[in-house]
Amino acid sequence: MLVFFVIVIILALIYLDDKLGRIVFQNKNKKIVYPRRQSDISFFINGTHLFSDYFAEIRQAKHHIHILFYIIKNDETSQPFFQLLKQKAKEGVQIRILVDWVGSFGLPKSLIRSLKASGIEFAYTYKPRFPFFFYWLNRRNHRKITVIDGKIGYIGGFNIGREYVGKDPNFGEWRDYHLKITGEGVHDLQTQFLRDWEEATNTALDKSEYFPSLQAGAIAHQLFAKDGHALEQQLIDVIDQAKKEIIIGSPYFIPSRSVMNALLDALRRGVNVTVLVPLKADHLFVKEAAYPYFYRLLKAGARIYRFYQGFYHAKTIVIDEQWCDIGTANFDKRSLFFNSEINCYIFDRGFIREVKKAIERDLARSEQMTLDFWKKRTLWERGKESISTLLSAWL
Template sequence: MAEHWLMILIEIIFVVNSFAAILTVFRDRYRDITSIWAWMLVLLLFPGIGFLIYFLFGRKLSGHHIFNMQTQEVLGIDKIADNQQKEVMALSDSERYVEEQAFIRLFLQNEQAIFSNQNEVNILTDGHEKFKQLFIDIKAAKHHINVEYYTIYNDKLGNEFVDLLTEKAKEGVRVRVIYDSWGSGGKNNKLYKRLREAGGHVEAFLMPKWQIMPLHVNNHDHRKLVIIDGDIGYIGGFNIGDQYLGRLEKFGYWRDTHLRVVGDAVLAMQSRFFMDWNATNKYQKLKFGEEYFPSHDTGGDVAMQIVSSGPDSESNQIYQGYLRMISMAHESITIQSPYFIPNQAIMDSLAIAAKSGVHVRIMIPSKPDHMFVYRATEYYASVLANDGIEVYAYNKGFLHAKTIVIDNRIVSVGSANMDIRSFSLNFEVNAFLYSERLALEMEAIFEKDLLDSQLLTSEYFAAQSSWKRFKQFFSRLLTPIL
């Protein structure tokens, strides 16, 4: 008798759980269908617990947060874009940017991503090199330092960074910091206490002051930006923490890619920071002014656009840029990404490019950062290897660079991985650069990385154990929500 009632109770729980799962997932009519079925799988396989997972990871940002993000364009930043659009139109007869015109117009139309063609750009691939130069530039700051990172850890490097910002705040320099509380392991108020007392301002991205931990952990501020006096900008993949200097045994040497930029492209980074700051801080709004947006005449030779994307936009600008780069390549495609979980459109585009004679090479890490994500990355790598695409695993340490180069002429470097999360869930920012010189430099860096990498062939994946292949396949089922 007891077993009979137990079976009835289990059936009732199953029916109620299934009905609640359907109501929960399908009520959002704008959610991608693959994401819908992935969340259904989680809710049905893990009754009760699945709803807790969904509460933390599955809910989208509120309409209030999205509205705050979308209404930040009225600060005068649009005036810069208007002026730059005129400059782009004047390039229509120029032989230099014939094939880049489609890119430039795409990003201008999507989000007023201003175009500038006289920037000085330095590529930084080593953490010691990057932070040495960053600290030098911060020490020389005169007016303001605007910082936005996904991760600022409360460790040795994190404290050195905050100490330096505190010194500058005491000197009267205006210091503002935005960080993602999920990526940084919480609010870390003790870390920022001295900076705030010195007059600096620190905010957790889109998170009320009273809230201890983020309730929406599926939409991260994954951007990495530093703007100094409106003159120097940093953008790329490095965060702030000891692991980015290779100090954590788990990761070993940290291989990343970051850019130091001097020129009008810095104004676009500043614009992005302004919008994120004003959406996060309700009481200390930043407004357009020449002290934050100075004019530049650097004599540099790099043309570029700063492109951002996130849940506040339906255009998925960076994803569109990635797809456009792959589809327009004639000779070569070189990709580095720590998390390679593309959608079907990207997979098809890569396969088509390879079959059309384009030399496609992809590099991923050889060790996991997040287990499910890494197994899913391995799954997609195996599919591409079977299609004859060259896939390499970087063995020297952990590869965290997010880069694409096509035909030795167009480059993308930024925070966005080649995965579904970066395409639509995270707040990201990338630099798209139109420079043969920089493209060749990036290709040389890739060739150097090949010396510490292993080619992953179809035979390599076929020799893996059945258990490992099962984990890869199962992780792939969860890719829409990873």
């Protein structure tokens, strides 16, 4: 009995710490809507192809390389990455690496020391601190941004590690969506990286050398960054505007009540809603946490698919071939309310059709969920679903 009360008290203190931290820092939760831009954008769905291009551009860097990832693993995939960066630092290229403290917790201190000894600047975002230790532990910088010489930018769902190039047998093929941007939009990726770097290091940089003149490209787009809240209303607004079709791809599907209601309203007015998620799970309980939402959507006429050929990690929304979102935010409460995220909204019909073709190929390698399947869940699955529902805000 004493152990039970101790556990209850500890959980209560964690809850209060997190709740008070959010209240104290809510005014610092920002959203930044960058201007509409014109850029040339390449679309990657395969880690091997992405990193072949990514490494080639890093090799050509002349002035600086700015890198922000949620996760960088210490494995056979990341080692060539670090060696390449060390070589570029020897050539005199400025290199800054920024990673999330929780996401990249496994990086050994010896590796970080070797990077710094090579002249590479390295920093963590959202390191836990007092007061409100658990609040800071719960915050994540989930952005993935790379800017090379102020002229080439990358943004999307891939991190650095063996699973992202399909080398982890537990996941197999890794499906993700990532963008390479050249043109006006790189200016905004650079701005966001420097914001995050200065916040993490408490060091202001002379920005004049990081913003070369850029030419307009062919594709209209807009970057949206947020810390904490702000994404929820953005999603509701675009869902409310849908007339024919909404396609959502996400590894996790745990929407807020307001976002869920917006989807149900769309179904009631005749909009086709399709949701694509992975069959496998990469975190405990996240798959089951989606089931209550799936049940309501299936009853309302939505189509739900589970990708079975590997792991589906892409974060995308397509609406009426008029609007497409590719970025770092998942369709879950953590991305809605806790994480720092950055998304790219695309308004070019030709590009959106390219994204839809990729989604259609992924749907062809997915199984469709039915109400009958949902009703036949085992007692174990139902139990995990109940626990997942209680924990859904923190998954």
